[in-house]
Amino acid sequence: MLLSVALSTIAGPLSAQGAAGSQQPPAGGKVVVEQSAGAVDLAPTASGPSPSAPNSSRASVPVAAGAGSRFVLIGGVVRDTLDGTTLGGARVELLGTGFSTRSSDDGHFRFAAVPAGRYTIRVTRMGYEPIVIVDVPLLEDHREAPLGVTMRRRTVALSEMIITPGHFGLLQGDVAAGGQSLSRETLETIPQLGEDIYRAVARLPGVTADDFSAKFGVRGASGDELYVSLDGLELVEPFHLKDVGGAFSIIDIQTLGTASLNTGGFSAEYGDRLAGVFTLETSDPRTDGVHGSVGVSAMNARATLQGGFAGGKGGWVLSARPGYLDVALKFTEIRDSIQPRYYDLFAKVRYDLPGGGRIAVHALRAGDTFRFLKKDEPNIFSGYGSSYAWVTWDDQFLGDRLHMQSVLSGSAISWQRHGENYSTAGVQNVSIDDTRSLDRIGVRQDWTFDASRTLLFKWGIDAKRESAAYDYLRVLAGKQPDGVKTGRGASISTLAAPRADKVALYFAPRMQLLPSLTVEAGARFDRSSLTDESIVSPRLNVSWQPYERTTVRAAWGSYSQSQSLFSLQAEDGVQSFGLAERAQQRTLGVEQSLPNGVIARVEAYERRLTHARPKYANLGGDMWLFPELLWDRTLIDRTAGRDRGLEFQLARKDAGRTDWSVSYALASSMDEIGGRMVPRGFDERHAVHADWSLHPASGSWRLSLGGLWHSGWPYTPTLLTVDTVKNSPTELAISTWRRPGELNSMRLRSYHRVDVRWTKYFHTRAGRLSVFGEVYNVLGTENPRGFWRDATVKDRQVVLTSGEIQQWPRLPVAGFTWQF
Template sequence: MPNAIRSMIGCVIATVACLASTVGAQGTSAQRETTFSPLRADAPPAAVAVPVTLVLRDVTLAAALEAIGREAGIGLVFDRSAPGLDRRVSVRETRASAAAVIVRVLDGSGLRALVSPTGQVVIAPRPRSSGGAAVGGAVRDSASGAPLAGARVELVGTRYATVSRDDGRFTLGRVPAGDYVLSVAQIGFRPARVPHVVVDDAEASAIDVAMPRAPVPLSSVVVTPGHFGLMQPTVGAQQTMTRQQLEGAPQIGEDIFRAITRLPGIAGNDLTAQFHLRGAPQDELYVSLDGMELIEPFHLKELDNALSIVDVKAIGGVDLTSGGFSAEIGDRLTGVLTMRSIEPRTDRTHVSAGLSITNARVNADGGFAKGRGGWVLSARRGYVDLAMKFTDATDGFKPRYGDAFAKAQYDLPWGGRVAVHGLWAADDLNFVDSTDSAVRSRYRSGYAWLTWDDGVGDRLRARTVLSTSSLSWRRGGLDFSSRREALASVADRRTHHALGARQDWTLDVAPWAMLRWGGDVRRESATYDYLDWRRDYRVDATHTDVRFVYDSTVSAVAPDGTRYGAYVSARMRARDGLLAEVGVRDDGATWERDRAINPRVNLSWTLRTGTTVRAAWGRYSQAQALFGLQAGDGALDFGPIERATQRVLGIDQTLPKQMRLRVEGYDRRLGTVRPRWVNVVGDIDAFPEVGYDRVLIAPSAARARGVELFVSRDDGARFDWSASYALASAVDVLDGRDVPRPVDQRHTLRGDWSVHPLTNRWRLTVAGLWHSGSPATPQSVQLDTVYRANGFDVWTRWSAGALASVRLPAYHRVDVRWTRYFDTRRGRVSMFAEVFNLLGTQNERSLYTNVDFRGTNATFQQGTSHQVPRIPTLGVAWEF
């Protein structure tokens, strides 16, 4: 019999069964009308909520349904000839509700279950998809029944996400037909998951989610001020930016580090992905992925580290602490950036592929071992030269880069989890311009690590990380003059290898007290093989002759040693709303022949619901990295351990209409600062160590302080926005006077505004940035006249002028990004169009001076180099 006829007969039989059931019901109670509605696993009638235990292997769907009916003692009506009932299925359920088992076995069969209030079940063909149905509902306190506002609601693995309004209601808009998992999270309540939310065409789904109160565990309470959570809500902290907001924000290269710069207290420039946190350089930030510390996590080093090596699609959650972090993190002065990879889907394989003018990527995740195990794969290939065609960069600049990430995890039978991870990144560049420079470089980095999370009883938990990493640099080339004469040559080879182990323990002493302790040790080795030469000129005392002189730097060292750290801290809930953590940390490195003991104190005080004050005081230290010698400057001795004291105070306030306000003040003082070689003019140079503006800065102290304000609103409607203001100062103390650091931006304003329908079918985001001018160092030009028998020559030498003696004009930029999603039968397609620097603003980056000779006259012309101009970007992705 043709399938179409069979399907029609199935519909007729199902309809007759429904009518017969209705007539029977009317015969017994004339005032009660029996209706059939789609069977839901989360709220079924009592008759089909009975628990069943079944083990079936490779049976037909029809046989499985009959077995479920017998086990539950319910009647199921269906036509055996209906398409899909002959498919083979396996069932393994232990005390699961009959409704949930029925919904699961029907998933993907083209059939659905209809149920009456009395528990009569009819299996009928699912209507052809015509666009889905509206999905909404309400979130409430299971104990009091009071509505819960601000709960994060999402259909797992989809773009459908929102927050509940003041009355507890939420709307996800029109959702395509299918079987979904609904996730709800709210601080102070146990996270809720509603499996098998079945959406049928034209039948709206109203979901009532009752959330039981759950005291936030001490280990989950955020006690550090300056904490920002991105992408993934947690039990103890509000989310600053959702995944939809972060991925929909304008950003060159779809880069997680660039997206983070939208937060207050962060400064950077258009070209680089690395950022300065509260006036500190990038290397003072502790960066980790799934417990592994990342060293040099950037691509395109000749472009000032333009992109990070971690694909944003592989990231499941991010936590940034901009100051006052507690004792478990050491050997860093300023902040902590913790990234977590995505949790894989274990029910099926999920694949995403994307293409833009900056990179091509593919991501996949899935499960194994009947859902106990999961895996994640991510790979990117970059070709940023296409984007650079929109800038003033030469066509000959064609870098190649790529990265890959892999993870496999397994949930142990007794409750622990073991995971293995790998991260690899590569960069290659071959560039020749006879009027500028010739560059050839090759960078490789690789990480492999194992994590083991487990517990001993209910109160003691441990995490172990075993790791290995390897980095290698090879770069070389020449700098040319305008006369195509070689001015400098560089040959640089470096390697770094490390083996490490880390263990962290947490003991719940009582509901109001917790102890944490742990340590890490890492054995490291590095090699430096460096050679450069540079040409200069000398004019004799009579100004009648000039000669060339050459200077060279040779560095060949292979340091090794052990870095170690240990800590202990106690966290206590002193009274309702008041929580304190006191800890101490010991850090050191054998190559420093020194150690630092750093006490730290953190306080969190919830004055009332929605108002929390946080404070931190602590001492912090950072040894010079074994890989951090400035070999190109001949600096082959490790500097002293840098030491700082931080004080941070902040208030987090929840306002009406789902608005949040944060105000923080900080003060960081460095008493010991290592001397460092830097290029102070600000030009981008492939070989900065031979640059004319290379100078040694040796501060006696340094200080960073400021006040930050951040306000945001996301009420689950069609608009969300955020705005921030920062008043900041970052200075080095040189010869008794305060000299502003290059990122000393006194006033900074940021704003993001997004509009989207309830379904998030599309999103339009406009972002703006304004900050006061950064300090700049002008060029100094020296002219030397050499007299000849028939005239004279003029030789020109550039050098750095007075350090940070001028200010650039204020910076301002507007970006826009539009993203569109298309739901198809084979997954979801997304497209985006973005314009970076929409208004084409020419923001100044540095100052330069040109000299124009006309006869015996010399004219000095001062100009400015600019940041990135307007750059349009397009991209498309397919998820299935």
């Protein structure tokens, strides 16, 4: 493979020693080695590598000069320093951009054409020391020459080892995570509604989601049981358009640098959640001038700017995204008077401190407005707001043995709904006013101490003070004209102003007992003043690597989740909070690297829930804007639960012109209600996910297909009562009343959907333009999410009718992104 690259005015070999040596700044680019005591050399010619120590890591970049295009083609080969063998699976990135690739089995890699400029190049591979080349000038003048990268083997640090099963690295390859990762290019180009990180993650095994909502659940648990954080800050209800289930997240995927999802068995630093952990980290801004991107699609628009200051020590990024789902709905069969609009804004400023520390200031603001007008149904006018501000301070002491991460934060959530309904005579018979708010201040601090190469200590504290306000009023005037739709006939007024102080402590030592065996045994203490509870949760995680390509991970632990201060079901007249729910989890997984870049994974899990809280829910499957008014609103008085399953996955990523993955999950999710086990609403006994993408060697376009099949969800049948209102020789009039039957005693037919997305890249003098076209549910499959029954009169005969409540229809979407 040849490299077409331009590096200006590099007069001779350049090297940068690690902590043990001195660094001589290069003329054309600064070279840095991450966590390495080796060296990196940039050679001025293509004739061969510069002399170097036998055990050093080295990147040889030839110099080319002349006049030509504003774009350069980057390619080369990655080798082992000791024996010169080629290395497949190495990740090569241009940091701060969307350009990344992996070396194939023969060690070769290649990028598409990239705009001329100055870049930071990073090369990482599991088991090898990472290489970072900072501020490398890639000019428009270039000639073809090879890039040779040699990497030195290393032992992965204890703090970097992934010892929890069910871990998925997202957006960027994780050096220690192995093959269970999805690159940025993959996540940005797989079919997904709204270019949303939440909807992209829903394609992973063990993850369940509804078409209408971005909120996903893991292994039978609901999305409310998932811990979500952005740059170290815990997020509360991070979704737009809550009136329709939270259609999109408030996080723009373009601002993210890395992400990870753990679907079970997470360690002691995370708590107050039962199911999993979803951590998001924003990308570091580029500091070599001002850069940005602008994107427009049928669902939203976005704009991002980033730059640096103080000679590259500081950086900043601004992002804005307005959404207009009502425009996309015009391309579907949905013709209701729905006007949903939303926006989110994000800003970050970071500064590198002397000694390796960093301080950063973050702000996130999201807002929604929703209006729905339809005859014979309640009208709704709603608004939601989320405001977050937080400061992070990361630093290291005692050399680099003691690491500290601190987060100081303030959050404010607001929720306003107003609805009304009028009878056919124009008389108002329903009025709802719902105002809620949550304010939170918090501080979190996490420490890690490398006592030795085989012993690591982790500990930390997380403290929050919260206050909420509920003002809910529902007035029903007289007898309702339609008992089918307003079956709950009581007026309700709820006023509450709860407060809570929460404190959590954890301690988790990690020990490498053998070169192939690592154990982390930890414990967590959670205290909540809201219910006056103190809970201790022990955890155990084990990682065993019996062979180089085989990793076995196991986890056991106790978990608890207190009721959120913002989750009081005031609309149902509830005015008190329940005790914390508790669960025990056991997980065992095996990951195997196969030839040709294929990764195989199998994982088994079981979670047993105790101290379950009762909760109101709608059982009919219909999505209504005021669910508390529906006839199917029912108190689910569960006392315990059980989730168990077996997951299989095969995947091939970034190892050629085609990427693919296929997974199968066998699962069971049950609740104990009234002394018997009942299937949960999202109980998917069988589920298959498959994704495939094709792209040329030049990377100028990408075609992606995604498919999903799962067995039907349980549903509660509708019991229909028909009363005769009038029966005369000339007229027969009836009234109908519905009530839920036996809970989740029947199942919908199976769900299946195919999505397609095509992305084309254009390189211009002003930057890179990517254009995409996507069709969600390209086959137009009518997938059920519920079942309805009704009765009508025809020719003086009562006719019973029934049918399915449908998921999203076929939805075409198109858009573009311009990076400059």
